[in-house]
Amino acid sequence: MSDVLTVTTDSGDLPVHRWLPPSGTGPGLLLLQEIFGVSDYIRSRAADLARAGYVVYAPQLYWRLDAGELDEADPDLLGKGMALAQQLPWADALADARASLTALRAAPEVSGGVGVIGFCYGGGLAFNVAALEPVDALVSYYGSALPNLLDLAQAVGTPSLHHFGTADAYLPLDVVEKIRAAVTADNDRAEFELHEGAGHAFDNPNPAFHHPGASAAAWPHTLAFLDEHLGAAQG
Structure with missing residues (x-):
């Protein structure tokens, strides 16, 4: 179960979905959405992370657009998600993510470190946040904006x-290798995991995107990585 908090920003009240771990307290994780918003899939992953021991905040980044929830069964889901992402200025999304991180860090339920995890659109946004804010761990799933953010790599x-x-058509392997080179050049704590045959958004259960093998392999690695650096895994 989750509830919704509000974080005050210069533009108004930002809705932030919150999940608590079974113990009620734990390290914090800022979860940043795909282009489809805080969807059922993102909520499911947030619940998974909470069960693993984390206090999870997922800001509703489209709140300024008054877009409502996208129908994940819509045949034009990808087109509608891309249209929404194009309407949202990156600077606004980044400001909201940083405000959410500040609120998460100050939350009384948070004990220990604070990390950031993002998927697709959120994977790039999480990287940008980590370049500007002190976080203890970063997990980025196929960050779509990363090719345009590599000048920030030294700051992460x-x-x-x-x-x-x-097999990502949006981020071909040669682009991924450029990302790897930039991100690992000055950070020996950056890890890359390539999933054979998987396309973009492979963790999303929508049949248009899902790669069961890659999703099943990536998630345990993600939990182990977070446990190593934030230390909250409860199983």
Whole structure:
């Protein structure tokens, strides 16, 4: 179960979904959405992380657009998600993510470190946040904006884990290798995991994107990485 908090920003009240671990307290994780918003899939992953021992905040980044929830069964889900992402200025999304991180860090339920995890759109946003804010761990699933953010790589010194598929049409393997080179050049704590045959958004259970093998392999690695650097895994 989750509830919704509000974080005050210069533009108004930002809705932030919150999940608590069974113990009620634990390290914090900022979870940043795909282009489809705080969808059922993102909520499911947030619940998984909470069960593993984390206090999870997932800001509703489209709140300024008054877009409502996307129908994940819509045949044009990808097109509608891309249209929403294009309407949202990156600077606004980044400001909201940073405000959410500040609120998470100050939350009384949070004990220990604070990390950031993002998927697709959120994977790039999480990387940008980690370049500007002190976080204890970064997990980025196929961060779609990463090719445009590599000038920030030197500022990301935190332990990081990056998941990519080798059959990603949006981020081809040669682009992924450029990302790897930039992100690991000055950070020996950056890890890359390539998933053979997986396309973009392979963790999303929607049949249009899902790669069961890659998703099943990546998630335990993600939990182990977070446990190593944040130390909350409860099983």
